[in-house]
Amino acid sequence: MMKNYNNSSRHKSAPPNHSRDTKPLGGWLSLLFLRFSLHDYGFCMATLLFFCMGSLCYQLNGGPPQILLEIRRYLGNSTFMDDHGPPLPRVLPFPSQVIYNRVGKCGSRTVVLLLRILSERHQFNLVASDVHNKTRLTKHEQVDLMKNISDIPQPFLYTRHVHFLNFSRFGMDQPVYINIIRDPINRFLSNYFFRRFGDWRGEQNHMIRTPGMKDEERYLDINVCILENYPECSNPRLFYIIPYFCGQHPKCREPGEWATGEGKTKCQ
Numbered sequence: 001m002m003k004n005y006n007n008s009s010r011h012k013s014a015p016p017n018h019s020r021d022t023k024p025l026g027g028w029l030s031l032l033f034l035r036f037s038l039h040d041y042g043f044c045m046a047t048l049l050f051f052c053m054g055s056l057c058y059q060l061n062g063g064p065p066q067i068l069l070e071i072r073r074y075l076g077n078s079t080f081m082d083d084h085g086p087p088l089p090r091v092l093p094f095p096s097q098v099i100y101n102r103v104g105k106c107g108s109r110t111v112v113l114l115l116r117i118l119s120e121r122h123q124f125n126l127v128a129s130d131v132h133n134k135t136r137l138t139k140h141e142q143v144d145l146m147k148n149i150s151d152i153p154q155p156f157l158y159t160r161h162v163h164f165l166n167f168s169r170f171g172m173d174q175p176v177y178i179n180i181i182r183d184p185i186n187r188f189l190s191n192y193f194f195r196r197f198g199d200w201r202g203e204q205n206h207m208i209r210t211p212g213m214k215d216e217e218r219y220l221d222i223n224v225c226i227l228e229n230y231p232e233c234s235n236p237r238l239f240y241i242i243p244y245f246c247g248q249h250p251k252c253r254e255p256g257e258w259a260t261g262e263g264k265t266k267c268q
């Protein structure tokens, strides 16, 4: 009795300390064992094994095992196709007729280099015109060009420095237009230096563009040009971009609200 009493009294006093030390660990362990008993673990492994074997059979037999086919026959012939219709034909994630009408000095040469890489990777026809100085066309030239563009095997992307063309006006499919423009001030700066020195991508660039330019003009400081109102800088031709969006109508080349509005409409 005494012994027991002593023991039990020692136990009584001991447990608080003891349990305070081990309860967190013991608690977690018991929780784990509670959740994952050996029985559950075995069940998990068996399920995994079952799936592995099933998948192996599936692959070795080149199709689902007989039992699955039978289950399906039992459930009826309803398939994914019955519920959702036949799969959609594989379509390209982009339209099959695209025109990029490059606006000068807006990085279009870089874009065309990029498009060339993309055309190889995504297998579309890239046709880049080498006419760089004819953006407005007579009606006859327009029709000629549009016929040529429409004859390119689809999917195609045609690119040229040319004002917007209205294909539907002449009964042709209107291609999708894409374009990239630049902040007008940056475009002006780029053009100012391009006219004088080319863009360092070909020594002949400025020789072709401004062969007659006098050194005095070529080396003119742009600050002087602006501050002293040289014609080139007092009229920076900010309107230049608009006809690319507005189109071939003569009014598209008259700076004003009509052309700007028309250009905006075609962007929508």
Ligand SMILES: *[C@@H]1O[C@H](CO)[C@@H](O)[C@H](O)[C@H]1NC(C)=O
Binding pocket: 076, 077
């Ligand atoms: C399921 O399809 C098979 C073959 O296509 C056909 O012989 C069978 O009658 C169909 N069963 C039902 C319930 O439609």
Ligand SMILES: *[C@@H]1O[C@H](CO)[C@@H](O)[C@H](O)[C@H]1NC(C)=O
Binding pocket: 133, 134
């Ligand atoms: C365009 O450039 C070509 C040479 O590259 C020249 O023969 C032609 O006259 C130029 N056309 C215009 C409208 O400036």
Ligand SMILES: *[C@@H]1O[C@H](CO)[C@@H](O)[C@H](O)[C@H]1NC(C)=O
Binding pocket: 141, 144, 145, 148
């Ligand atoms: C249209 O294509 C023909 C033949 O390739 C070519 O001779 C003609 O100059 C092209 N016209 C235009 C406007 O590009």
Ligand SMILES: *[C@@H]1O[C@H](CO)[C@@H](O)[C@H](O)[C@H]1NC(C)=O
Binding pocket: 166, 167, 168, 169, 266
């Ligand atoms: C093309 O022209 C037709 C008729 O002139 C006009 O109705 C249509 O809006 C024009 N299309 C575009 C995209 O401007």
